[in-house]
Amino acid sequence: MTKRLAIAAVLFCTVALPMRADFSSLARALDRHQGVKRVWIPFLGLARVAVRIVEPEGVHDFQLATFTGADKVDARELQQMMRTHVGAGFKPLVQVWSRKSNEWSFIYAKPVGDNVELMILAHDDEDTVLVRVSVNADKVAEEIGRHPRRVTNVARR
Amino acid sequence: MRNWILVFALTLAAAIPAAAQPINLDFPGLADRAEEVVDITLDASLLRVAAKFLSGKDADERAVRDMIHGLRGIYVRSYEFAREGEYDRALVDRVKTQLGASWKPLVTVRSKKKENVNIYANMRGEDIIGLVIISAEPREFTVINIDGPVDIERLSSLEGQFGIPNLSKEGSDD
Numbered sequence: 640m641t642k643r644l645a646i647a648a649v650l651f652c653t654v655a656l657p658m659r660a661d662f663s664s665l666a667r668a669l670d671r672h673q674g675v676k677r678v679w680i681p682f683l684g685l686a687r688v689a690v691r692i693v694e695p696e697g698v699h700d701f702q703l704a705t706f707t708g709a710d711k712v713d714a715r716e717l718q719q720m721m722r723t724h725v726g727a728g729f730k731p732l733v734q735v736w737s738r739k740s741n742e743w744s745f746i747y748a749k750p751v752g753d754n755v756e757l758m759i760l761a762h763d764d765e766d767t768v769l770v771r772v773s774v775n776a777d778k779v780a781e782e783i784g785r786h787p788r789r790v791t792n793v794a795r796r
Numbered sequence: 797m798r799n800w801i802l803v804f805a806l807t808l809a810a811a812i813p814a815a816a817q818p819i820n821l822d823f824p825g826l827a828d829r830a831e832e833v834v835d836i837t838l839d840a841s842l843l844r845v846a847a848k849f850l851s852g853k854d855a856d857e858r859a860v861r862d863m864i865h866g867l868r869g870i871y872v873r874s875y876e877f878a879r880e881g882e883y884d885r886a887l888v889d890r891v892k893t894q895l896g897a898s899w900k901p902l903v904t905v906r907s908k909k910k911e912n913v914n915i916y917a918n919m920r921g922e923d924i925i926g927l928v929i930i931s932a933e934p935r936e937f938t939v940i941n942i943d944g945p946v947d948i949e950r951l952s953s954l955e956g957q958f959g960i961p962n963l964s965k966e967g968s969d970d
Binding site: 730 | 814827830831832833834835836837838840841844845848849878898
């Protein structure tokens with residue numbers, strides 16, 4: 640019974656998590672592109688619940704989607720896609736691409752009080768990742784001040 | 797009454813700093829031809845957030861934080877091309893023509909084969925309230941605009957940050 644309740648609670652939490660229109664719209668637009676396929680990551684919803692509860696290193700929330708086949712999409716097309724679907728309040732922070740190495744990163748940011756929301760679409764080698772992360776700038780700075788080396792690990796994770 | 801309005805409008809126009817006029821760094825079609833593109837836009841609100849990420853304990857980060865305090869924006873546009881001559885060098889003049897009378901040339905480097913560099917400072921009295929760096933190489937075109945009060949003594953703290961190249965290192969390699 641306890642196990643069932645726990646499963647029900649986890650499922651409820653997963654369903655109840657706010658689905659951000661900007662992230663979903665962007666992920667759908669990318670997924671609809673010919674040759675691009677979204678890769679399902681198991682237990683990601685649970686990880687998101689954990690992050691929202693624990694808020695590790697100032698991270699309040701995150702959403703993540705990975706894709707295959709996006710390396711064939713032109714960077715300019717992705718830039719346009721990002722611009723159209725990123726949502727209100729987001730501003731382009733960094734837009735970098737190289738046709739030579741076929742790597743690109745589009746980072747949009749939205750300051751919300753002491754927090755900053757980042758929407759990142761990046762491609763490196765064969766991996767394409769779309770991430771929305773909400774972080775507390777003060778806490779991250781505090782973390783950098785306390786454990787400068789650990790922050791690199793957090794960024795890699 | 798009309799004269800009063802005229803005087804008021806003129807006073808208002810004079811009171812608005814020259815830096816309030818943003819420099820247009822859009823170069824239509826250039827990114828399509830470029831092999832590598834770097835486009836960084838840090839306006840005042842994003843700079844305030846960026847400053848929070850910098851720790852006050854580290855001396856270098858503190859210097860950067862102090863430097864960006866009061867800035868209205870940092871804009872970087874850099875385009876690298878596969879071959880020489882893929883961009884029109886007249887783009888340099890297109891940026892220059894936007895600079896008003898308060899902009900003074902600080903550094904001018906001319907080379908037929910290598911890069912041409914122009915650094916302009918927007919002066920208000922003795923103070924620098926903006927900086928534009930234009931670098932035109934045969935295969936690379938870069939424009940950096942720092943909008944806001946700039947302390948030249950501390951400017952080096954911005955090198956290597958926010959997409960601004962490490963100018964002193966590049967210079968020492970030559």
